[in-house]
Amino acid sequence: MEPVQTAEPGLTIQRCRWCGTASFRRLLCPVCASSDLQPERSTGIGVVVQSNVVNRYTGTARNESLVRFPEGFVYRCRVVGAAPNLVWIGARVRPVAGSDTDSGEVVFELCDTAGRTDWQ
Numbered sequence: 001m002e003p004v005q006t007a008e009p010g011l012t013i014q015r016c017r018w019c020g021t022a023s024f025r026r027l028l029c030p031v032c033a034s035s036d037l038q039p040e041r042s043t044g045i046g047v048v049v050q051s052n053v054v055n056r057y058t059g060t061a062r063n064e065s066l067v068r069f070p071e072g073f074v075y076r077c078r079v080v081g082a083a084p085n086l087v088w089i090g091a092r093v094r095p096v097a098g099s100d101t102d103s104g105e106v107v108f109e110l111c112d113t114a115g116r117t118d119w120q
């Protein structure tokens with residue numbers, strides 16, 4: 001058999017069994033500090049609420065955005081697919097396929113780069 005590509009889009013998040021709060025890459029629930037977290041699959045589609053360019057003057061500028069997810073948590077991450085200074089607040093982003101591994105950095109990309117022309 002051919003190897004199957006299992007990297008489907010989306011994120012594995014955690015849902016607290018005690019209070020139901022969703023979180024991402026936490027060891028403890030941010031609300032009740034329980035460690036009883038259950039993995040849950042999310043679309044991983046979030047909205048940029050804060051956009052920063054880091055290393056602006058070093059030639060290796062990259063975007064670092066604060067993204068809010070429908071499950072209710074925010075996560076600071078890198079957004080690719082546009083110049084670092086062109087990631088706008090309110091942009092929808094999704095995880096780059098295959099980047100959600102246990103150890104790796106999760107990188108997000110813009111869902112809709114065409115929206116940029118309306119915004120400018």
Ligand SMILES: [Zn+2]
Nearest residue numbers: 016019029032
């Ligand atoms: Zn909790």
